[in-house]
Amino acid sequence: MSEIPKAYDPKQVEPRWYQAWSDAGCFHGTPQPAEGKSAYCVMIPPPNVTGILTMGHVLNNTIQDILVRRARLEGHEALWMPGTDHASIATQNKVEQALKKEGKHKRDLGREAFVQRTWEWSHEYGGTILKQLRALGASCDWERTAFTMDPGYVQAVLHSFVELYKRGYIYRGKRMVNWCPASQTALSDEEVEMRQQRGFMYRVRYEIVERPGEFIEINTTRPETIPGDTAVAFHPEDERYAHLKGCHVWRPLVREAIPLICDSSVDREFGSGTLKVTPAHDKVDYEVGLRHKLPIRDVLNPDGTLNELAGPGLAGLERFKGRKQASAMLKELGALIEEKPYENNIGYSERGGVPIEPRLTEQWWMRYPKIEEAKAAVRDGLVKFYPERWEKVYLHWLENIQDWCISRQLWWGQRIPVWYKKGADRNDSANWHVSIEGPADAQNWEQDEDVLDTWASSWLWPFATFGWPGESEKTRAELKFFYPTTDLVTGPDIIFFWVARMIMAGLEFMGEEKKTLTTEEIRERIPFKNVYFTGIIRDAQGRKMSKSLGNSPDPLDLISEYGADGLRFGIMSMAPKGQDILFSTERIEVGRNFCNKLWNASRFRQMSGPAGDNGSLGAITARLEAAKFDEYDQWILARTLTTVRECEENFRQYEFNPITQSLYAFFWGDFCDWYVEASKAKLQDESRKASCLAIQDFVLREVLLLLYPFCPHITEELWHRLGYGAEGAFMQNHALEGAAELEAALQAVGAVPVSTAVEQVEALKEVVGKARGLKVTYNLSANREVVFFYLADAAQAAILGAQNDVLKRLIGAKSIELKAVAPDGCPASPTPLGTFYLDLASAVDPVAERKRLGKELEQIDKAINGAEGKLNNESFTAKAPANVIDGVRLTLSTNREKRAEIERLLQALGG
């Protein structure tokens, strides 16, 4: 074992071990493991192929790595499947932007060349994030790295489409969709986010055709869609308008008579209780239009500009310019009654960042399969959610689930495997061909131009990554062994996008086609058994981390400054389960400091004496000499067992934050601050040294094992330096002993800690604390030559006597002496083990101390005089704020007390 350097330098350690693990194939999971190993599997939530590592990824992937590494230690055959997502809209947007800089449009390239270009782009930037994950220490099985556009994966996606079509879940239909004018594609409801928007509410009057000079008022936030109005509606029971039943109104823009209709969907309380009906541009209006067989006037182009149906003055304008223009035109016509500021929620395209337009288009839709089974899986605990409360959110969504629009008017993605007979009616399914390979007489057909929603590929992730629906021996064996996977770690923001859909996909595809499933079948088909939902990382002010705010630190910078282990420990120490995390670099600093402490405690162990046989738990316990144990020895062994138990329980509950806390408190607070300090006296005693070192080895080894999942690099390094493992073996190959086994190992050598030791050490700690307190009070904290006296009964005196050397060291005293009667004039402090007296005479050179105290007295007198002067000054007491006056009074009284104390001390010194 080579000598441990003074300061821990992660840069010297982390890359070296990562390389070693990779070279040794430590991260590879195989379905034919050694005897008796059970499967453990985690699927990475695939990041966007063009993405870069954010703090959110750091949190998410650290948790996954902790789980996987702990699973390996516990003896499971663990697999962490990595990969990326093609993210059709996001990636296509980026490539389009790049083209724009070259002054080109994707049309200029054509579909094939554009897709080619996107492939090049994803090869260039793709995988950046995966490289960054390596710097974090992520132990993914990189041999398996998957991508949702891999040929095999594409096959899986197309297969699922064809199958679901055959099974009757997929249909084509003209419906209102969420249209993103920026990306010019349809979006699913989940891709629309509601944002509060400041705009205007316009009150507009429409003249009654049959009653010239009489008007009806409507309220709208979108006057530019007035040319698209095909009716005005009011509630059938609304008395105010009953007399207008059957009449028509003049549409003010693109003047035309449109009917007045009654529909119960109109809210009588809102505005004037009337609704302009624009079936082409609003979901509700569209429904109203269907009920009343109204014509549809679409006044918008796909890019969000107004078309010729909007009429002269508006046609050609961008929609928001059109809104202003429409308002101006209405004003001119005298139809605009009022325009007042108004706040409402409107849907934005998540990716495009612009308001969406409800738009009537032909799209492919999916009725979700296995909805009831998906609910049961979670409700009945076959899939467990951590924290549990997300179950409600999940179930609520499934209760109100809407069909999924799965087609996207994009080029980057899996192209929909549907062909239409050339020249025939596309709306007639008789003219469709649905298959993976396409029709034999391809020349007579044309393929659907659209691609599938990215989520319609990533919902297959837990099994498509194994090669499904391929039937190879490998795929079959791997799915059999690793599926259902064990844990999923993800953010609650994609509970609908991804988690719920994966569950439904698993239930539908992981087995024979069946209409309904039994509980046993559900258990076999679910994609994962546990879902851990992380919190969202926010900045110190609680704001979401975002590029535009620039409040997200670059994780790679943090790794280079604090080390991956420091970052991992730090972030886990501030991440309570299921709650948002307020990020602060200070916590990361704590992580780094903890690593450094670990490093130095190991270094101290190494410097204190020869290694002894450390190669196994048995070898270490064999070196324990239970007969020579004192209270501290018993106590630290007992605390070790407690800590192991706590960690075991918390790992089971996915409570990572308490693990960091108990490891921190145990290792730093108990082991370093008390046990190691107490050891320093014992290590001087040759008869007790070997056993004491064995205890240190026992504790350090256990701390390394518990900490390994959080800080794999430094623990692996120290494990090897201290020689705890077999030659050349990695920590992950070590079979972790549980608390019960540790206890048994101690028992085997007669070293089970006595329970009273904990109490006694607590008492000794209090003695030390009180004695140190006395020294601080008398300004002697640096003085190690002081003498203490104590009064104690026989039992107390026995303990204190035995611990005399240790106490002297911990307190910093020359001697600690038992007295029969209370010494005169010494400051005292009661403790659970008797009353302690500080012998002032022993502590100080009386002459020097008198001088020092005299100086202090002068300064205090000065302060007292100043304060008294102020308080005697009437204008001060009259004008100064009360808190200032109180402050002065307080200082005065404390200074007077101090003065009295110093006088007492001077007297005690014989001055």
Place this chain on the structure above:
RNA sequence: GGAGAGCUAGCUUAGUUGGUUAAAGCGUCUGGUUUACACCCAGAAGAUCACAGGUUCAAGUCCUGUGCUCUCUACCA
């Protein structure tokens, strides 16, 4: 509109089924080089447990209501 989470020291949080003096880290202040570590050591100050009621011998913890913060969800033009 509906649902969920939170509110404990200057900051971030512990506080399990009610039960001694409400715990820790950071920060602040004081004092320190001591057989590892200044990324360190010793010590101190700092809390009306959001507010108001209630149940109880006993409430940070249970109940009711209120306030504030955040998140999700919903077709109010």
